[in-house]
Amino acid sequence: xxxxxxxxxxxxxxxxxxxxxxxxxxxxxxxxxxxxxxxxxxxxxxxxxxxxxxxxxxxxxxxxxxxxxxxxxxxxxxxxxxxxxxxxxxxxxxxxxxxxxxxxxxxxxxxxx
Amino acid sequence: xxxxxxxxxxxxxxxxxxxxxxxxxxxxxxxxxxxxxxxxxxxxxxxxxxxxxxxxxxxxxxxxxxxxxxxxxxxxxxxxxxxxxxxxxxxxxxxxxxxxxxxxxxxxxxxxxxxxx
Numbered sequence: 209x210x211x212x213x214x215x216x217x218x219x220x221x222x223x224x225x226x227x228x229x230x231x232x233x234x235x236x237x238x239x240x241x242x243x244x245x246x247x248x249x250x251x252x253x254x255x256x257x258x259x260x261x262x263x264x265x266x267x268x269x270x271x272x273x274x275x276x277x278x279x280x281x282x283x284x285x286x287x288x289x290x291x292x293x294x295x296x297x298x299x300x301x302x303x304x305x306x307x308x309x310x311x312x313x314x315x316x317x318x319x320x321x
Numbered sequence: 322x323x324x325x326x327x328x329x330x331x332x333x334x335x336x337x338x339x340x341x342x343x344x345x346x347x348x349x350x351x352x353x354x355x356x357x358x359x360x361x362x363x364x365x366x367x368x369x370x371x372x373x374x375x376x377x378x379x380x381x382x383x384x385x386x387x388x389x390x391x392x393x394x395x396x397x398x399x400x401x402x403x404x405x406x407x408x409x410x411x412x413x414x415x416x417x418x419x420x421x422x423x424x425x426x427x428x429x430x431x432x433x434x435x436x437x438x
Contacts, residue, residue: 251411251429252364293362308377309427311364 209234214296214312222320225286229315231279231296239307241272243281244295246314252295255281286319293317324348325430327412333436334402341398342433344412352376353395354413354427355387364411370395371417402437409434 214231221227233241241258256263258270258279269282279296296312325346334340346353354377355367369377370389384400395412409432415425 251431253429254426295364308366308369313361313363 210312211235211300211310212296212298212312214315216313216315218316218318220318220320221286223286223288225319226282226284227286227317228283229281229294229296229317231281231312233277233279233296233298233310235298235300236274236277238277238298238300240299241279242297242299242309243268243270243279244297244311246293246295248292252311255294283317286317288319288321291317291319325412325414325428327410327430327433329433330431331434331436333438335438336402336404338402339398339400340402340435341396342410342412342435344395344397344430346393346412346414346428346430348414348428350414350428351392351417352415352425353389353392354415355395355397356411356413356429358409358411358432360408368395368397402435404437407435407437 212233219227243255244252245255246252256265256268256270258272260272262271267284271280283290293314293316295314298310299307300310328343332340352371354369356364357367358364367379367381368387372392373389386398387395389395411432412430413427415427
C-alpha cells in the first residue's frame with residue numbers, strides 16, 4: 209500500500225464549480241499534513257497546511273480526520289487559474305530527529321471556461 | 322530575487338556520462354533536499370542535509386552523491402548516467418526539518434530536467 213494515496217483524476221469541472229479532493233495516508237504516526245500545488249512544468253508550492261480542526265483560506269478548505277487517516281481539500285467557486293495538480297503531503301517522523309515529507313502522486317484539476 | 326535556484330534547468334546527456342546539478346538558497350534555511358520526480362509525476366525524496374550534515378539518505382544508487390559545501394548550497398553529482406535517471410530533479414529548502422511537528426514549509430527550486438539518451 210502506498211504511504212499517501214490520491215485519486216489521480218483528471219477532474220474536469222466548469223468555472224464556478226465546487227470540487228473536492230481526497231487523500232489517505234498509511235502511517236498513523238504522521239504528524240503534520242499539507243496540500244501543495246504544482247502547475248504544469250513548475251515546482252510544487254505550498255497551498256495550505258491542514259489542521260485537525262479544519263482550516264479555511266478563502267475559497268479553499270482543508271480537513272483532517274486522524275481516526276480515518278484521511279485528508280481532504282475543497283475548492284469553491286473554481287477559477288481557470290486553479291487548474292493545476294494538487295499534491296497531498298504528509299510529514300512522517302522516522303525516529304530520532306528525522307522528519308520526512310511523503311508526497312502523493314497528485315490530483316490533476318482542469319477548470320473549463 | 323530567486324529564493325531557491327538550480328542550474329542547469331535542462332540537461333541532455335548520453336548514457337555513461339557524469340553530470341552535476343547545483344542548488345543554492347538565499348532564504349537562510351538550515352535544511353536542504355533533493356527530490357526526483359519521474360515521468361508519472363511521483364515526487365520522492367532522495368537526500369536531505371541539515372547544516373551540511375546528511376540526515377536523510379533514501380535508497381538511492383551510490384552513483385548519486387550529494388555534496389553540501391555550506392548550508393546555502395547542495396549539489397548533486399551523478400556518475401555513469403542511465404536511461405532510468407531521466408526525470409525532473411528538484412532542490413528544496415526549509416528552516417529545519419528536525420524541529421518537532423515538522424510544520425516548516427519547503428520551498429522548491431524550478432527543477433532540472435534531465436534527459437539521458
